Amino acid sequence: MEKQTQNKKKQNAVGIFFEELSKSTGLVTFLAILTGIILSGLLVAVTTVEVYDAFSVSFWDGIKEIFKAAWATYSSLFIGAFGDPTKIITAFQGGDGLAIRRAINPFFESLVQATPYIFAGLSVALGFRVGLFNIGAEGQLFMGAMTGVFAGYAITGLPAYIHIPVALLAGALGGALWGFVPGFLKAKTGAHEVIITIMMNYIAFKLTDFLINGPMQDPNEYTPKTPWIQESAHLTRFFGDPIRFHLGFFVALGVAFLIYWLLFKTTWGFELRTVGSNPSGARYAGINTTKSTIIAMSLAGSLAGLAGANEVLGLNFRMVPSFSSGYGFDSIALALLGKTHPFGVVLSALLFGFLRNGSRQMQLKSGVPIDIVSILQALILAFIAAPAIIRTIYRLKKPDIEEESIRVSGWGGK
Amino acid sequence: MASLLELKGITKRFPGVLANDRIDLTLEKGEIHALLGENGAGKTTLMNILYGLYSPDEGEIFVNGQKVTINGPTDAIRAGIGMVHQHFMLIPVFTVTENIMLGEEDVKMAGFLDRKKAAEKIKKISDTYKLNVNPNSYVKDLPVGTQQRVEIIKILFREAEILIMDEPSAVLTPQEVDELFKIMRILVDQGKSIIFITHKLREVMECADRITVIRGGKVVGSTTPQEADTKKLAAMMVGREVELKVKKTKAKPGNTALHVENLRVLNAQEQFAVDGVSFEVREGEVLGIAGVQGNGQTELVRALAGLLPPTEGKIEILGKETTKEKPRFISELGSAHIPEDRQKDGLILAFPVSENLVLNSYFHKPFAKGIRLQFNEIAENGKKLVDNFDIRTPSINTPVRNLSGGNQQKVIVAREFSRPIKLLIASQPTRGLDVGSIEYIHERLMKKREEGCAILLISTELDEVIQLSDRIAVMYRGKILDIVNAEDSSKEMLGLLMAGIKPSEEMKQKAKKEEQIILT
16 A cells, blocks of 8 residues: 555656646547648648649749638638627727727627527436437427417507517427427337437428418518517517627527536436436336336427527527528537537537638638538547547547446337 | 466556555466456456556556566467456447457458368367357357357457456356356366456355455455355455354334235236235344245346236235236335446436435435425435435546446435335345445345334345245245245245245255254
8 A cells, every 4th residue: 555655646746747648538529620721721721723833933832822721711710700800999999889890790699609509408318318319300490480480479558578578488388398208209109219300490491481382471571571579578688780689699608508507407407317327227216217218208399499599589580481591510520529518519519500601701701612611520520529630639538437327228228 | 487477566556546455366277267346356357457557657567577568468468368248349230250250250261251260179169178059150149148158259269368357247147157266277277377357245155265354445355265164255355354144133024015816917918927926024034035036036026116017916015006007106105216226227327426316215305395306405315314224436427327236225215215205116225336335335234124014025045045034935837836934035945936846845944954953
């Protein structure tokens, strides 16, 4: 024993610090993002004609041109996502309200883009925690948008502080219904939730299409659109035009905290996590796995539903067909990036929001296609999913204690 | 002449642990050398060093007097050392030949595998050592015992002289173990040498030529089965006197705690795994259920715990009918269940020790107020139980996955025993545990019995059933053949019952007499 303690003491503090640090999985995530950025930069470089021209002049010119190309891409991505620092400074010096708002708009627009990601990411993450693979977030999002927008335009005469919660709740209920069905089928018949949720997606797309083209179409419009929602259902905006930043972002943060609290601080979350981690152990412990599965799927659905309601109540104020561009599908990746933890989901949703918003500016300014951001996201996820690669590249140690792993049954699994 | 294999001063440190501390070991040609020690004593680390999976911090290895450096399994195989792992490394959908060729494929022209040549060699090996393996069978179709022999052939195929066998009996039935020991003897008779890693005393006494006992990473002694006895070996292994016999007072049976009437339960294959079983267990007594694995014990226990609804019959627990009740209702009545498969059913491996200790009481005060979990109380409870039940864990926040098998089982025992229980259903409570843990869990069970708890003990270890039970029921093909008093039974008689043969009255009388002679 004595010998052991001596051995331990010999290690210097810096060594211990790095050892501990290298075991943390947060570091792996950070390095995965960094590696993704570096590789995407290289990809930009090899697809830029100027780089080849410069290489034909001299090797060093080529290298310089690589950095130039990558810098141009990422700086425009950054400016698109956060705003141009020099513009912000001059705007504040000028003191003109509109100029200031324009200058800081990119940052707030990124938060706006991140908001549905937070909701939908939480939906998928919650499913994962209970051992369910919710591919249906996109469909639940459409249903939530549909019921949300309906409550927004059909109910009249309410003050905003009642109408907003009612409309959001309606959105949550619409999504919850779309989550309940696969949850119920899974729990009662063992039908695999992946297949059911995929099918439910199509039903949701077509159903909302039908409703917007028919019963819910605005009679004053020739194209399929729902009526405008009431003023009282608009999610409050905090700044004047052009900043679209609205209440939804804070609702999303609140919901993320609520989900965290439910999952990790209550008996109810304990049951859900137990079912997710070991269903037969949960059954042994007397936990009703059927109930847990149904509740979890419904709740996941309601979160995705909120994502949809948030979009129609906060930004569009009406619903048009195919209004969401894949938030529900991106959120699967996002939930994994966030380690299926509510706070991790918020962080990765912010990252996705910034990337999504910044990429437009990037395409405009440097001509790099938006797809490079998809590649960047894909690379980051690949590295997160395969931490062994990152550990090998950066010579990190394996963590001593395995973290709570998520367990989703495969095809035909029990 | 130099020994076949010599390890000198092997030392291996892991962060915070000295796994091997200057270990010396020699292996002579043609002997079975048993390496005996509890789980975590450092046996497997030592063998992994020998097989090149770890490199030692200090120490030297000699083969036939020549110093060798082993940097990986390839080096080990070149030095004539092969290893049969505890968990087989076979590909189920490949044939025996294909599995054995894997990694050492013989190729014909144009890159085709020469299966025929390999199959012939395997056949020859199988015949020489009487292993009785068909090279063309698919591994998935073979029973576990035969799969193990495939692993042995795999090593012999690579011309190994030294065989390391890591807990080879852990996965085998008693009959297969006997078979294995015969094969090991044939192997050494033909000139091979075996290092046999185990923590089971009986096996060492039965088949080893020499025994080296390891404790806490150090060699504590070497002996032979002729010089040693199980008691002495157990003491060497654990480091103190071990009570192999359980102290048992006379039973004071009280009220009926569990009453089962004509119970029939279907298994997953829609057959009656439990077929008309009736018995009762009283407070303060242990009813043991003996039987060969797979005769309906698993389904019986699952039905009693509410995990598998019975098709017919009646279950009464503590005076309430529970035939169709859910697990939560049954456990809340004051019944506890130590499940057969602790990792699958009894624990949430990814959860910390403290949360596993409240797995079926988390919703009760003081662990929860309303729906809010009280983590302070859960931690307090965890600390208390870890102390009381001597659970060896770095902290109460360590995931149970990182605990040894014995300590995992202690977590379950601690959790179930800390609840106010009147009935305990213990299914294979000591399977796969080392001597120290077995002794501990037996003691705890007996204490519970003295406190007036009714215990239903299901075990495939006949010795365990005989030692702990007051009455013994033998299950065979879903039926209880007979229930006998433990004092009136003998091992032979129970053995016959387990094989489905009902002994005559005459034999029972004889057994009783024999027992009395032994007692007096």
